[in-house]
Amino acid sequence: MLFSASTRIQAPLIAPTYHRPGGRHGARSRAFGALGAVLLAAAFAAGSPAAADGSTLIVEGAGDGHGVGMSQVGALGLAQHGASDAAILAHYYTSTTLGRAPAKAIVRVLVGSRIVKLPLERYVRGVVAAEMPSSWPVAALEAQAIASRTYALTSHAGGNRFDVYADTRSQVYRGPAAETAQTNAAVRATSGQIVLYNGRPAATYFFASSGGMTENIEDAFIGATPEPWLRGVADPYESKASSAWKVTMSFASTAARFSGMLKGSFRGIEVLARGASPRVVSARLLGSRGTTPIDGPELAGALGLNSTWAYFSVQTRAGIKREPDHSAHAGAHAVPVSVTPPAPANPTGPQGGAQAPVPPGSAASTGGVAAG
Secondary structure, three states, X not given: OOOOOOOOOOOOOOEEOOOOOOHHHOOHHHHHHHHHHHHXXXXXXXXXXXXXXXXXXXXXXXXXXXXOOEEHHHHHHHHHOOOOHHHHHHHHOOOOEEEEOOOOOEEEEEEOOEEEEEEHHHHHHHHHHHHOOOOOOHHHHHHHHHHHHHHHHHEEOXXXXXXXXXXXXXXXXXXXXXXXXXXXXXXXXXXXXXXXXXXXXXXXXXXXXXXOEOOOHHHHOOOOOOOOOOOOOEOOOOOHHHHEEEEEEEHHHHHHHOOOOOOOOEEEEEEEEEOOOOEEEEEEEEEOOEEEEEEHHHHHHXXXXXXXXXXXXXXXXXXXXXXXXXXXXXXXXXXXXXXXXXXXXXXOOOOOOOOOOOOOOOOOOOOOOOOO
């Protein structure tokens, strides 16, 4: 499900295990509920300036997930407009072609505490049904099958012990109980097909929603090696408006989420650089006693944001003021929307991609639980 490829990748063939810093893209965010409440109460009890001045941090953003590779909602849009599975994959994975998986390939899946060895096609049937609603167009399901098959072959999450986790640390596998006729048909129709770059299997990261543009891998997974097939591309059937979100939180609550990082009291967030899309690559936390550098994934993780496509403003008694932004995308502010809480976090680790949210009016998959 979402980072089915997440923070860092070093080689064009192998997708090693990477651990996200936390928050929306890591396990830490789930602890923010209880921990944040304790820290927030402490901040108020201490009578901190942040609590006393009543200032509010406003975060406006778009998309859901790390932004690298195939957007599932974007794949839905392309399929609805007549694109084939091959065309969808070629759009998101630049300059790639389709090839064949090794005969009789086996995937080692960590299910709970057990390592289960599965034939590749049987494994993919249990993934597609969990990662994409079965009611979606055939071409989208087939693109997901090929991406999931390729990801399984290029992932070595457990080193020599196993290849993939059965959860969002890799891509979700729910086994035969999750399978549907539609998703199984997509797997059969694409049997053995994988994505190649220069004749070699290419790591096929995917995620839920792009917000209108995907991202270069090195700008989404800080420290990653640039990969020629994982470049930011425009998403023709997604937009900021269709996937916009907005979160507000008090300065006291914000300070609690950055506990141990701030210098003094929280005063704001300054963006230094963004990627090919408006996703944050680097920023600074502004404190009353100095600044603290922070990268985009860390920032989104601490705040529990849907993605690093985020813009920051501060509301005080005097009004709303945009926070400093030195990036090339400083003017491409997200579309204002009603305030909604951040989405639930995904567990720590890489994934093939985030589960796709079910669009309004479409039925949820009977085989897998769709996010959002």
